[in-house]
Amino acid sequence: MSSFFPSFLISFLLISISISVFADTGKIGINYGRIADDLPTPDEVASLLKTQGITRVKLYDTDTDVLKAFSDANISVTVxxxxxxxxxxASSQSFTDSWVQTRILPFYPNTNINAIAVGNEVNVNPNITSYVVPAMKNVYASLQKYSVSDAIKISTxxxxxxLENSYPSSSGSFKGELLEPFIQPMLEFLKKTDSYMMVNAYPFFAYSGNSDQISLDYALFKPNSGVVDSGNGLKYDNLFEAQLDAVYAAMDLLKFxxxxxxxxxxxxxxxxxxxxIGASSPNAAxxxxxxVKRVLTGNGTPLRPNFPLDVYLFALFNENQKPGPTSERNYGLFYPNQQKVYNIPLTAAEAAAAVAPAANLGSKVVVPKAGQSWCVANENISKEKLQAGLDWACGEGQADCRPIQPGATCYNPESLVAxxxxxxxxxxxxxxxxxxxCDFGGAAYVVTQSPKFGSCKFPTSN
Incomplete structure (x- = not known):
């Protein structure tokens, strides 16, 4: 039997949900770019981030005013x-010594600098790719000199x-001309220093350039039939994870x-x-x-299910002085006046509320009584949505679907609903x-009587 909680207990409930549902899941951060002449002050930005519950931010430099503003703000900063x-x-250890002395140490640890991005997207500029790893090594040596190399990771x-190849994901490989001067030594450095690979991935570009071949729902994490990788048999229900697994496959080829x-x-x-094509406020939202909901409620990718997703959204603000097409000035989650461009969840509690529309009734939240509820499919929903939910539960959701395989105890009745x-x-x-x-985009609901499908017995715990 379901019970109802009054509205004043909702905040407590959502905190409890976030603890139970979002433990050991990924983390969300945001990029704070400043190529604009109308942005709030760094102090105002720090207050905005705290108000929104954002605890991770990535910068594109080491601006003094920004780093001071984030002092004692409980925000992890990548510079x-x-x-x-x-x-x-790359050429001078004394340069990186001085850079660390003047750009890092005066602010750390009051400003929680946890990583340094050495360069950005250097693979697109062949004139500088060969300098990246030597620069990373010199910065690391400087951090070691001042005893902060364990706390501050280095990557690029x-x-x-x-990537030379990215489709299907299992065929992922790096461009040959990048391997010797950049990719191979970079991966070796990351492994040696116990760091991680930094990747900028934009499904928007792939969709916009190939909208006749890529489903918009597939690009936007909406319910869709998915794509099965012909090389490894893994099924993808969104382009973002397919792109990441192409990078993982490329790393696998090099034994990393x-x-x-x-x-x-x-x-x-x-x-x-x-x-x-596809650039719009509804699609961005x-x-x-x-x-965000995927990162905060899921595990890793199909190829790396045990590696939770850590993601930095681009970007905090619309930046009116960025060159290039109109899109470049309109990636922000906020306008410069700090008003939202559109509403999305940014914290675990908000994501919990967002993924539970069927459980929210006005100002009350339905909470199933422990041990006396089950989740069943909605027979009135489309077969496509039921199949999408089934595929997600047995794949990404890591439900135990062995009993519904052919010949197993719950294969009969052989119906999609069952x-x-x-x-x-x-x-x-x-x-x-x-x-x-128990929602699956409206494809499921909670019942308080044990489901009956043939002789199959539904468990009450896993």
Whole structure:
């Protein structure tokens, strides 16, 4: 039997949900670019981030005012050594010593600097790629000199264009001309220093340039039929994870299968030029909102299910002085006046509320009584949605779907509703019957009587 909680207990409930559902999941951060003449002050930005519950931010430099503003703010900061400093950093240890002394140490640890991005997307500029790893090594040596190398990781963001092949994901490989001067030594450095790979991935570019071949729902994390990788048999229900696994496959070819990827940039523009197909506020809200929910409620990718996703959204603000097409100035989640361009969840509690629309009734939240509820498929929903939910539960959701395989105890009756109900319930019980874990986009609901499908017995716990 369901019970109802009054509205004043909702905040407490959502905190409990976030603890039970989002433990050991990924983390969301945001890129704070400043190529604009109308942005709030760094102090105002720090207050905005705290108000929004954002605890991770990535910068493109080491601006003094910004680093001071983030002092004692409980915000983890990734800073950058810009591309224009790479040649000096690569050729001179004294340069990186001085850079660390003046750009890092005066602020650390009051400002929680946890990583340094040495350069940005250097793979697109062959004139500087060979300088990156020597610069990384010199910066690392300087951090060692001042005893902060264990606390501050070093990496360099690569763009997705570093791949020679990316489809299917299992065929992922790096461009041959990048291997010797950049990719191979970089991966060796990351492994030696216990760091991670930084990747900038934008499904928007792939969709906009190939909208006749790529489903918009697939790009926006919306329910879709998915794509099965012909090389490894894994099924993908979104382009973002397919792109990441292409990078992981490329790393596997080089025998670096234990390095984790952190997505240092990804986003979707709310406005674009006429030829920038898909650039719109609704699509940006769908992509970023669904991505946040995916990161905060899921595990890793199909190829790396045990590596939670850590993602930095691009970007905090619309930046009016960025060159290029209209989209470049319209990736922000906020306008410069600090008003939201569109609403998306940014914290675990907000994501919990967002994934649980069926459990929210006005100002009250339905909470199933422990041990006396099950999750079953909605027979009135479309077969496509039921199949999508079933595929997600048995794949990404890691439900125990062995009993509904041919010849197993719950294969009969051989119906989509029966099989989906078993999978949905398996996931629901695995997640401790937390609010929002029996929804599947409206394809499921909670019942308080044990489901009856043939002789199959539905578990009440996993």
């Amino acid at each position: 950058a050594l810009p591309n224009e400093n790479l040649t000096a950093a 963001p690569i763009s997705f264009s570093a 299968n234990d390095l984790k990827i952190v997505v240092t940039e990804t986003g979707w523009p709310s406005k674009g030029d006429e030829n920038e 769908a992509y970023n909102g669904n991505l 099989h989906a109900s078993y999978a949905f319930n398996s996931y629901y019980q695995k997640m401790a019957r937390a609010v929002g874990t």
